[in-house]
Amino acid sequence: MDSKVLADVLAKLRFSESLPDEVLQRVAAASKLEGYAAGSVLFREGMQNDVLMVVAVGRVALDMHVPGRGEVRILSLGPGDMVAWSALLGGGRMTTSAVALDDTQVVAISAADAQALCETDPTFGYHLMRQVAMALAHRLVATRLQLLDLFADTPPAIPQGPD
Amino acid sequence: MSTGAAVANPWLAAPIEIAGVTPELAGVATYHMRFRDAKRHAQFRFRPGQFNMLYLPGVGEIAISLSGAGGLGGTWDHTIRVAGNVTRALADLGPGGSLGLRGPYGSWWPVEETAGADLVVVAGGIGLAPLRPVLDAWLAAPKRLGRCTLLYGGRTPDTLLYAKQHARWADAGVDVQTTVDRADVGWTGNVGVVPLLLDRIRPLVPKNTVLLVCGPEVMMRYAVLSGLARGLAKEQIWVSLERNMQCAVGLCGHCQLGPAFVCKDGPIFRYDKIEPYFDVEGL
Amino acid sequence: MTAAAKRPQRDGPTLWLARADLQTLVDVLWQEGYRVIGPTVAQAAIVYDEIRSVDDLPRGWTDEQSGGSYRLKRRDDEAYFGYVVGPHSWKQYLFPPRATVAVADRRADGWHMSGVERDEPAFAFLGARACELAALAVQDRTFLGDDYVDPIYRARRERAFIVAVNCTQAASTCFCTSMDTGPRCTGGFDLAMTELPDGFTLEVGSERGARIAAQLPNTAAAKDTLARADSARQQAVEQISKHLDTTDIRDLLLNNLEHERWNEVATRCLSCTNCTMVCPTCFCNSVKDVADLQGDHVERVREWDTCFNWDFSYMNGAVVRDQIRSRYRQWLTHKLASWIDQFDVSGCVGCGRCITWCPVGIDLTEEVAAIRETAP
Ligand SMILES: Cc1cc2nc3c(=O)[nH]c(=O)nc-3n(C[C@H](O)[C@H](O)[C@H](O)COP(=O)(O)OP(=O)(O)OC[C@H]3O[C@@H](n4cnc5c(N)ncnc54)[C@H](O)[C@@H]3O)c2cc1C
Ligand code: SF4
Numbered sequence: 169m170d171s172k173v174l175a176d177v178l179a180k181l182r183f184s185e186s187l188p189d190e191v192l193q194r195v196a197a198a199s200k201l202e203g204y205a206a207g208s209v210l211f212r213e214g215m216q217n218d219v220l221m222v223v224a225v226g227r228v229a230l231d232m233h234v235p236g237r238g239e240v241r242i243l244s245l246g247p248g249d250m251v252a253w254s255a256l257l258g259g260g261r262m263t264t265s266a267v268a269l270d271d272t273q274v275v276a277i278s279a280a281d282a283q284a285l286c287e288t289d290p291t292f293g294y295h296l297m298r299q300v301a302m303a304l305a306h307r308l309v310a311t312r313l314q315l316l317d318l319f320a321d322t323p324p325a326i327p328q329g330p331d
Numbered sequence: 332m333s334t335g336a337a338v339a340n341p342w343l344a345a346p347i348e349i350a351g352v353t354p355e356l357a358g359v360a361t362y363h364m365r366f367r368d369a370k371r372h373a374q375f376r377f378r379p380g381q382f383n384m385l386y387l388p389g390v391g392e393i394a395i396s397l398s399g400a401g402g403l404g405g406t407w408d409h410t411i412r413v414a415g416n417v418t419r420a421l422a423d424l425g426p427g428g429s430l431g432l433r434g435p436y437g438s439w440w441p442v443e444e445t446a447g448a449d450l451v452v453v454a455g456g457i458g459l460a461p462l463r464p465v466l467d468a469w470l471a472a473p474k475r476l477g478r479c480t481l482l483y484g485g486r487t488p489d490t491l492l493y494a495k496q497h498a499r500w501a502d503a504g505v506d507v508q509t510t511v512d513r514a515d516v517g518w519t520g521n522v523g524v525v526p527l528l529l530d531r532i533r534p535l536v537p538k539n540t541v542l543l544v545c546g547p548e549v550m551m552r553y554a555v556l557s558g559l560a561r562g563l564a565k566e567q568i569w570v571s572l573e574r575n576m577q578c579a580v581g582l583c584g585h586c587q588l589g590p591a592f593v594c595k596d597g598p599i600f601r602y603d604k605i606e607p608y609f610d611v612e613g614l
Numbered sequence: 615m616t617a618a619a620k621r622p623q624r625d626g627p628t629l630w631l632a633r634a635d636l637q638t639l640v641d642v643l644w645q646e647g648y649r650v651i652g653p654t655v656a657q658a659a660i661v662y663d664e665i666r667s668v669d670d671l672p673r674g675w676t677d678e679q680s681g682g683s684y685r686l687k688r689r690d691d692e693a694y695f696g697y698v699v700g701p702h703s704w705k706q707y708l709f710p711p712r713a714t715v716a717v718a719d720r721r722a723d724g725w726h727m728s729g730v731e732r733d734e735p736a737f738a739f740l741g742a743r744a745c746e747l748a749a750l751a752v753q754d755r756t757f758l759g760d761d762y763v764d765p766i767y768r769a770r771r772e773r774a775f776i777v778a779v780n781c782t783q784a785a786s787t788c789f790c791t792s793m794d795t796g797p798r799c800t801g802g803f804d805l806a807m808t809e810l811p812d813g814f815t816l817e818v819g820s821e822r823g824a825r826i827a828a829q830l831p832n833t834a835a836a837k838d839t840l841a842r843a844d845s846a847r848q849q850a851v852e853q854i855s856k857h858l859d860t861t862d863i864r865d866l867l868l869n870n871l872e873h874e875r876w877n878e879v880a881t882r883c884l885s886c887t888n889c890t891m892v893c894p895t896c897f898c899n900s901v902k903d904v905a906d907l908q909g910d911h912v913e914r915v916r917e918w919d920t921c922f923n924w925d926f927s928y929m930n931g932a933v934v935r936d937q938i939r940s941r942y943r944q945w946l947t948h949k950l951a952s953w954i955d956q957f958d959v960s961g962c963v964g965c966g967r968c969i970t971w972c973p974v975g976i977d978l979t980e981e982v983a984a985i986r987e988t989a990p
Contacts, residue, residue: 182530229522241514244521246531269519306530309553313524314512318547319456319486321358340729341762342715342901342914348724367724388718388725388912389905414930429724575929577901580762584898584919585926587948589868590955595760611871613940 171196178275182248183222183303191295198281203273204228210266210274211252217262219276220300221251226272230264243307243314244269250303255279257300341580344386344431345371350406351426356490358413359457360422361398363406364432375407376435379442379464380571380599383434384579385409387424391417394576394594396461397435410460410492436579438599440543440569442468447476448541451532453554454483455525455546459492461571461598462545470503477539480506480532484525484550487511488518525550526557537562545571552610555602565603572597572605588614628843629816629827630835631807636694636814637668639777642829643738648775651707652740653697658686660700662707665740672697679785679966682975695741695809698785699965703894704746705753707737708770711918715766715901720910734766736773742803743781744796745788745965749894750776751802755957756897775822778803782846784853787966789979792858795963797850808843815843856966858979859986860950863960866986867951871943875984880939882974889968889976890920890945895953895961898926921945946978 175196178184184192201224204210211217213233227246231239242264245251254263256279286293351363366372377383377397386392399408413419424430442465450469454462469479481500485491488511501507508528510521521528525546542558544551551570558568574586574593586593589608591600608614631639643650644666652665655672665671671694678685679698689696718727742750754771757764778799781788790796799806804823807814815835818824835843890896900919905912919926921944927934935941953961962978969977 227521238516241518241522243523244510246521246528247533248531310524310527313526313549313553316549317486317512318550319484319490319512339763340716340765342916343729344716344718344727346725346727386718386727388720388727389903389909391903392901429720431718431725431727573929574934575927577899578762581760582757582762582764582897583900584921585900587944587952589947590952592956607868608871613935613937614871614944 171199174199174201174275177201177224178222181222181224181275183250183299185248187295187299191292194285194292195277195282195296198285199275199277201273202276203271204268206268206270206272208268210268211262213262213265215262216260217252217255218260218279220253220256220279220282221274221276223247223249223251224273224275227269228272228274229267229269231267232264239265243311250300253300253304256282341433341578341582344384344392344433347430347432349424349426349428349430355410355492358422359410359492361408361410362421363408365406366432367429372405377407377464378435378439379468380439380461381435381437382461382579382598383409383432384436384576385417385421386431386433387417387420388431390420392431392433392577393417394436394573394579396571396598398460398463399467400464401467410457410463412457433579436594438595438597440465440599441541441601445541446472448539449477449536450479451529451535451540451542451558452479452481452483453525453529453542453544453546453558454481455550456485456490457492458546458550458571459483462543463493465543466500466505469505470500475504478506479504480508482508482510482525482528482532484510484512484528484546487513488515488520524553526553529554529557529561532561535561537564537567540567542568544569548572548609555609565606566601568602569599570602570605570609571599626818626824628835628840629818629830629832630813630839631816631830631832632813633811634813635831638830639826640665640668640740642826643740643775643777646738646775646826648736648738650738650740651704653695653700655686659684660686660697662700662702662704662739668694671695671741676783677785679787679970680975681787681969681977682972684970691811693782693809693811695779695807696783698781698783698788699743699746699967701892701967701971703749703892703965703967704739704742704774705749705894705896707739708750708767708774709753709757709764709897709918710766713766713916714913715916716914718912718914729765734769734773736775737770738775738777740777740779742776742778742799743965744778744799745790745793745963746894747776747778747799747802748790748793748795748963749965752895752953752957752959752961752963753897755959756895759957775826776803776805776819778806778819780806780808780843780847781850782809784850784855785966785970786855787969787977788854788964789856789858789966790964791851791854792856792860792979793960793962793964797854798847808846810839810842810846815839856979858962858964858982860960863982864951864954866989867947867982870985870989871947873985873989875981875988876939876943878984879942879976879981880937882976883938883942884974885922885924885938885941886973887920887922888971888973890922891918892967892971893949894963894965894967895949896920900926921948946981950978950982 229244230242346367353361382396395409398410514522544554576586577583579594581592581595650665653660654663654670676689677697757767781797803819806817901916949961
């Protein structure tokens with residue numbers, strides 16, 4: 169797929185919609201579009217993976233393996249969401265498994281190319297890293313909310329006494 | 332000061348009875364209610380988002396939103412989670428049970444006021460109950476000018492309220508998206524908190540979108556932030572608040588949140604009106 | 615418009631009631647069917663109770679007040695109304711501390727709910743101060759001002775006859791001049807008196823007041839009497855030393871909900887509820903069910919409650935204002951700020967009761983000043 173089409177796809181995604189056009193074009197040049205059928209695995213926990221992905225179409229679930237409990241689903245991602253950030257920041261070792269929930273397309277950005285660009289062009293690096301950091305920060309907040317377990321049944325407490 | 336004329340007693344409840352009960356989830360059921368007095372029954376009207384005070388003599392009185400109407404030969408519905416004394420006693424009453432009602436009270440979701448806009452309904456847990464009449468109204472509208480999206484989150488798949496109706500709503504044109512905090516085996520739906528769904532909706536035309544939010548306060552706070560990040564103005568976002576209520580008519584002082592009486596200025600607030608007080612701890 | 619403000623203000627001449635005829639006023643009020651309530655000495659304070667005779671009044675007594683302190687003291691004259699305000703206010707008569715608001719009875723076909731038929735008493739309040747008239751007007755807005763009206767308050771308020779007595783002295787806790795509520799009674803009364811050693815000037819504030827005045831042995835007050843009354847009242851003005859700067863007070867408080875001062879005052883406040891109990895405008899209440907032994911007859915009983923009670927804001931198994939900081943903040947911001955949004959008037963009339971009766975002497979004027987001084 170040519171990089172102009174990819175740039176168009178990227179431009180419409182939340183992950184990259186605010187990237188300056190020049191940066192976007194260069195990301196597109198380092199990317200390819202990949203398709204995954206529903207149920208197929210994008211990567212597995214612990215394996216090496218060298219592409220940073222942005223979901224373009226469909227949904228992807230992140231699972232972690234817990235001995236005795238099997239695969240625990242942590243999060244599902246949809247269009248515009250970033251997947252496999254550890255390809256860029258974590259040396260490529262995947263912290264979760266990723267499974268396509270629907271027929272899914274992702275923009276796969278070569279982590280090596282992206283890293284090289286970051287090294288040689290700090291402006292590019294700033295924009296890309298800012299995007300990644302924002303996406304991670306957002307996910308961190310969402311994870312905290314999930315952790316709060318807001319819908320857990322609070323046992324009806326009788327007031328216990330002041331202060 | 333006018334003299335003489337008797338004033339209505341704001342504390343006086345009218346007798347109603349439980350016409351039927353639909354179990355929903357563990358600890359949650361929908362109660363179909365009617366007035367014992369047929370004339371009073373025929374006159375009962377409410378707007379989506381309003382609530383009633385349900386009174387169980389000897390036990391207590393609680394604020395409960397209206398969650399629907401028109402079932403079981405013209406009853407109206409309350410979907411109630413067992414949380415303590417009154418809700419438990421109510422659950423024990425069962426069909427035919429006798430209780431009292433005052434209402435409806437409070438403000439409502441701006442359904443008529445925003446006709447034509449795209450509705451994004453964001454609900455968490457039991458918070459879907461007061462929003463169900465919004466979906467009903469949208470589905471019943473003779474002409475659909477805008478789209479309707481439901482973003483609904485719960486703890487686990489088996490705690491999603493009105494699950495059987497989701498497909499019906501979807502068939503009728505509502506974009507229904509659900510998500511859970513904790514998935515179980517076999518769940519192929521979304522996992523994660525509701526605001527994430529709001530981040531993803533596409534297309535979303537900020538100018539023409541109205542966000543209606545009801546759920547735990549923390550969830551609402553982040554849903555509002557997501558809405559704002561999507562370009563909505565504060566005036567396009569409505570939230571539903573909850574406080575201890577005794578009188579429901581602004582005479583008891585319990586439900587205050589800053590200058591607002593949640594009972595009569597709310598429970599549904601346009602976000603810009605309540606923003607300074609929405610996120611202040613212990614207010 | 616408040617009930618009080620609607621009363622016709624009469625332009626008739628100021629009358630003179632000789633000291634010896636004060637009993638006639640009390641008698642006439644009883645004859646007219648009023649239950650006369652006024653100041654009397656009990657429990658080492660001047661409180662309100664039934665008055666049959668002028669001998670019930672606190673003749674020759676005065677009160678000495680400051681933050682956290684109230685003392686009765688002998689006067690060197692025999693004035694009947696030579697004190698300021700005590701722990702009571704008229705609120706307890708119009709908005710009773712405990713009242714049954716509805717009942718429910720279980721019959722074969724289920725619960726039957728009904729109101730409570732009662733003949734509300736007609737009170738005559740003898741000795742209402744200007745700040746108390748203002749407090750009545752404030753409570754009128756709360757209980758009568760919106761779509762829903764409190765029936766007990768309304769019935770009692772409509773019937774109540776008010777004999778105001780102008781202050782001729784002030785306590786160190788008074789700040790009515792800051793709240794624009796006194797010390798002069800300017801409206802909202804049926805009769806208003808100013809006490810002088812030999813009698814009372816008498817102003818008529820309503821038709822009802824005129825009917826009562828007509829039954830009293832009175833004459834038009836002489837010019838020099840009016841001058842003496844003026845200077846007696848002026849004495850109160852001059853004695854007021856406390857001040858609350860109300861400039862932009864609503865925004866000052868609501869824009870400083872996270873001010874450090876809330877933490878500081880929380881270390882002193884005991885959350886004892888005294889300030890709200892003595893406040894003539896506080897209206898918070900709770901309703902609970904009281905059932906008979908079979909549980910077939912249930913009364914809904916409304917009682918005074920207060921935002922200082924720990925479980926006042928209970929919901930969903932937790933308490934919203936679980937810290938004293940939150941509760942004090944709620945009280946002060948409601949009284950002085952959000953009250954203005956809600957009722958278009960301040961909830962504070964400057965009577966100073968909350969200062970006097972606070973066991974640790976917290977003074978709301980100082981709290982506001984501290985916030986004002988250091989607000990960003
Ligand atoms: C406007 C409004 C709409 C509501 N709609 C619904 C609904 O549709 N479905 C539903 O299940 N719940 C709803 N609630 C919450 C419901 O009122 C409480 O769950 C209920 O009061 C708990 O009563 P309880 O006696 O069983 O619990 P307890 O913990 O025993 O509570 C004792 C008393 O405290 C007060 N109280 C406790 N929690 C609340 C609360 N959250 N809000 C107000 N007062 C409270 C009540 O007076 C209650 O009787 C609503 C609350 C409000 C304010
Ligand atoms: S301010 Fe004083 S009177 Fe009021 S609750 Fe605190 S300690 Fe009690």
